[in-house]
Amino acid sequence: MPGCIAPSAPAAIASPMRRPPWRTREIRRASMSENTMPHNDADAARQARLISLGLYERSVEASANAMMITSAEAPEYAIEYVNPAFERITGYSAGEVIGRNCRFLQGDDQDQPGLQEIRRALAEQRATNVVLRNYRKDGTLFWNHLYVAPVEDTDGAVTHFVASQYDITEIKSYEMTLRHLATHDELTGLANRSLLNDHLRGAMARAERSGSQIWVVFLDLDRFKVFNDSLGHMAGDVFLMTIAQRLQASLRATDLVARLSSDEFALVLCEQPGHRLNFLLLERIANAVQQALQFDRKDFFLTCSMGVAIYPADGVDAEQLIERADMAMFQAKERGRNNYQFYTDAINQRALERMQIGSALRAAIEREEFVLHYQPQLDLDSGRVIGTEALIRWRHPEMGLVYPDRFIGIAEETGLIVAIGDWVLRTACQETKRLQGLGHPDLRVAVNLSARQFARSDLAHGIEAALQDSGLEPCCLEIEITESLMMHDVDGAIGSLRALKDLGVRLSIDDFGTGYSSLAYLKRFPIDNLKIDRSFVSDIVSGHEEAAIVSSIISLAHNLRLQVTAEGVETEEQLAYLRNRRCNKMQGYLFSKPVPAEMLPALLGACLPAPATAL
Numbered sequence: 001m002p003g004c005i006a007p008s009a010p011a012a013i014a015s016p017m018r019r020p021p022w023r024t025r026e027i028r029r030a031s032m033s034e035n036t037m038p039h040n041d042a043d044a045a046r047q048a049r050l051i052s053l054g055l056y057e058r059s060v061e062a063s064a065n066a067m068m069i070t071s072a073e074a075p076e077y078a079i080e081y082v083n084p085a086f087e088r089i090t091g092y093s094a095g096e097v098i099g100r101n102c103r104f105l106q107g108d109d110q111d112q113p114g115l116q117e118i119r120r121a122l123a124e125q126r127a128t129n130v131v132l133r134n135y136r137k138d139g140t141l142f143w144n145h146l147y148v149a150p151v152e153d154t155d156g157a158v159t160h161f162v163a164s165q166y167d168i169t170e171i172k173s174y175e176m177t178l179r180h181l182a183t184h185d186e187l188t189g190l191a192n193r194s195l196l197n198d199h200l201r202g203a204m205a206r207a208e209r210s211g212s213q214i215w216v217v218f219l220d221l222d223r224f225k226v227f228n229d230s231l232g233h234m235a236g237d238v239f240l241m242t243i244a245q246r247l248q249a250s251l252r253a254t255d256l257v258a259r260l261s262s263d264e265f266a267l268v269l270c271e272q273p274g275h276r277l278n279f280l281l282l283e284r285i286a287n288a289v290q291q292a293l294q295f296d297r298k299d300f301f302l303t304c305s306m307g308v309a310i311y312p313a314d315g316v317d318a319e320q321l322i323e324r325a326d327m328a329m330f331q332a333k334e335r336g337r338n339n340y341q342f343y344t345d346a347i348n349q350r351a352l353e354r355m356q357i358g359s360a361l362r363a364a365i366e367r368e369e370f371v372l373h374y375q376p377q378l379d380l381d382s383g384r385v386i387g388t389e390a391l392i393r394w395r396h397p398e399m400g401l402v403y404p405d406r407f408i409g410i411a412e413e414t415g416l417i418v419a420i421g422d423w424v425l426r427t428a429c430q431e432t433k434r435l436q437g438l439g440h441p442d443l444r445v446a447v448n449l450s451a452r453q454f455a456r457s458d459l460a461h462g463i464e465a466a467l468q469d470s471g472l473e474p475c476c477l478e479i480e481i482t483e484s485l486m487m488h489d490v491d492g493a494i495g496s497l498r499a500l501k502d503l504g505v506r507l508s509i510d511d512f513g514t515g516y517s518s519l520a521y522l523k524r525f526p527i528d529n530l531k532i533d534r535s536f537v538s539d540i541v542s543g544h545e546e547a548a549i550v551s552s553i554i555s556l557a558h559n560l561r562l563q564v565t566a567e568g569v570e571t572e573e574q575l576a577y578l579r580n581r582r583c584n585k586m587q588g589y590l591f592s593k594p595v596p597a598e599m600l601p602a603l604l605g606a607c608l609p610a611p612a613t614a615l
């Protein structure tokens with residue numbers, strides 16, 4: 001049989017034979033019937049006739065499947081007969097194989113579970129079937145579904161084994177293709193999440209035995225979406241394939257790289273004896289990602305953020321390790337991207353809080369737990385309040401007053417920001433209209449818009465509805481959009497801004513100076529106002545660089561006929577500096593913190609002190 005029992009003595013080489021030497025149970029019965037059974041037994045007579053015609057023999061010869069008959073004598077089980085199909089499939093002639101044990105069909109590939117089953121079946125003289133990897137004479141692999149059965153003589157003693165072989169290579173390769181598809185990412189050919197989980201579980205079992213560590217790295221490409229959206233999906237695919245190859249090239253063969261979703265990858269790094277895992281490996285990975293990517297004969301550069309969870313310290317099951325590495329990656333993103341973070345309990349705590357906030361936010365909309373505070377904005381020439389900025393707060397039943405930095409990002413991720421933003425817009429318009437009726441007819445209000453709101457096609461329609469329902473004049477509403485939000489898709493932003501401008505509302509760029517505005521774009525945006533970010537204002541008196549930036553923003557804005565608002569003004573010195581540079585408006589704790597709507601009337605009549613001597 002293929003692969004049976006190691007020979008101890010050389011096999012007796014029988015002469016090549018074509019005649020099958022067996023008698024199966026039926027044949028035996030039939031042949032007996034010729035001599036011993038009554039002539040009126042029609043079945044027995046038919047059997048006997050078939051034998052006399054040599055039909056069995058010729059059928060075996062004609063079979064499309066390989067057939068082989070071996071002696072039942074251990075240990076060699078020498079081949080006594082092979083049919084023409086065997087010769088065709090294996091490439092061996094009958095003369096080359098007769099007398100040999102058939103283990104040559106497996107070559108060096110002897111460690112196959114099927115072979116052990118065959119050995120057992122031969123020893124126990126019973127039938128069995130197994131699948132084996134066999135090799136043709138020219139060395140090529142074929143998958144063999146082998147069926148083996150004992151053949152008895154007239155006395156019931158097993159004298160031979162007969163084996164029929166089915167070449168199932170095609171089915172196997174189809175099966176393997178299906179398995180590959182089910183466990184690999186189609187675009188990059190990397191492992192997918194299911195293979196990652198299996199691999200990680202295996203690696204953990206090995207690491208437990210050897211007492212070594214595993215690092216699970218969650219890697220996310222920074223701003224990949226911007227590239228994908230602006231250059232097109234073809235460029236995105238090229239980048240992903242290149243990065244997949246680079247990641248694989250920067251790791252060892254025992255490590256694994258998987259692609260989890262569009263621009264997310266997971267790496268399983270296993271410690272090898274004498275080589276501790278260390279941060280240099282992470283730097284090598286970051287460096288591989290950072291190399292120039294080519295598309296359309298141009299160079300592009302991407303960075304990545306990574307989170308690391310360590311087995312066994314940070315978790316002992318695969319899903320948990322991946323999840324914790326993901327949390328750490330999120331922290332790396334929050335810390336400004338292009339860096340890596342190791343998982344800590346504090347990160348877990350933050351992630352839990354984010355989850356709690358996320359689910360509580362849903363209920364907050366229905367329970368009307370949000371409230372707007374308003375921070376006055378003042379004209380620096382007259383010193384008078386000309387408007388306010390509406391800033392959302394959440395009156396959480398247990399957490400108390402929650403500030404937007406803790407929940408706006410989560411609302412943005414979950415999509416709840418659309419409903420929240422709509423509420424802010426309507427409430428700000430209504431409350432401002434009410435204040436106008438209290439003797440401040442020109443009072444304006446500025447409202448922040450999030451990325452998701454800005455991306456909605458019905459944005460202008462929503463704003464128009466809020467204005468109509470409240471009765472507020474469009475010129476009294478200022479929409480604030482952050483600089484980075486507009487730079488993601490400049491042409492799209494220009495289109496959306498024009499639609500808003502057509503309504504008659506004022507437009508302002510928030511946090512100006514923190515993004516990466518190309519100043520060339522600025523004049524293409526139909527905007528009215530630039531708000532200088534608080535981080536520059538806070539250092540204008542002490543920091544030369546910040547002062548120079550603020551000065552340049554003001555003159556740039558004036559050249560483009562835009563107004564400028566400085567936010568976060570806290571001191572008289574800052575105010576004096578801004579007045580001196582002819583900044584138009586200010587907002588900050590120096591005059592007032594954001595206050596509830598009820599407290600605004602008392603502030604609206606107040607004034608900034610008159611300018612002192614110029615700086």
Ligand SMILES: Nc1nc2c(ncn2[C@@H]2O[C@@H]3COP(=O)(O)O[C@H]4[C@@H](O)[C@H](n5cnc6c(=O)[nH]c(N)nc65)O[C@@H]4COP(=O)(O)O[C@H]3[C@H]2O)c(=O)[nH]1
Binds near residue numbers: 449
């Ligand atoms: N240290 C200091 N801080 C000052 C001073 N003057 C004003 N601030 C704070 O600076 C932030 C100004 O708002 P922002 O830049 O639009 O930044 C806002 C805005 O981006 C976002 N946000 C607030 N309300 C909304 C909203 O209704 N919708 C959206 N999408 N975002 C909002 O949350 C951010 C933070 O809001 P707040 O916590 O209210 O923080 C406010 C305000 O309280 C000052 O003199 N010193």
